[in-house]
Amino acid sequence: MTVNSKKPDPVDIEVGRRIRLQRRIKGMSQSVLADGLTITFQQVQKYEKGSNRVSASRMSSIARLLEVPVTYFFDGQGLQRDLLDGDTLSPLYDVAQFVSTPEGSNLNRAFARIQSPEIRKRIVGLVKALAATSGTPHSAS
Numbered sequence: 001m002t003v004n005s006k007k008p009d010p011v012d013i014e015v016g017r018r019i020r021l022q023r024r025i026k027g028m029s030q031s032v033l034a035d036g037l038t039i040t041f042q043q044v045q046k047y048e049k050g051s052n053r054v055s056a057s058r059m060s061s062i063a064r065l066l067e068v069p070v071t072y073f074f075d076g077q078g079l080q081r082d083l084l085d086g087d088t089l090s091p092l093y094d095v096a097q098f099v100s101t102p103e104g105s106n107l108n109r110a111f112a113r114i115q116s117p118e119i120r121k122r123i124v125g126l127v128k129a130l131a132a133t134s135g136t137p138h139s140a141s
Contacts, residue, residue: 008050009053012053012054013050014050015054015059016047016048016050018072019062019073020048021099022066022072024100024105025105026067027105028065028066029041030045033065036061036065059073
């Protein structure tokens, strides 16, 4: 059986997603990460898309710059289930997808600064009410 070398491996894609997610959570641009790694931001883009594999030494440097253990890129997941069974993605995957968007990242950071549990509850209620009336079904896009 011939392997299509043009198509990224699902594990490389997941590792790239986790790099992107943690970079965005840290509020770090691709350029800043690239500078810390002494590579181009285009190379960071390729890592995040999974189109280029991340070597072990580079993974170690990325983990150090993003302040996570190297295992962050692989653990805490049902990686095989998430990647191979498209019908049952985990809730963690949904959260990661949301937080990796500019809107999700901004909302997450702003919400985290709110100290009052009562205000947090009201915001959650407001968002739920808006979602219920938006008429747009939930999608993974």
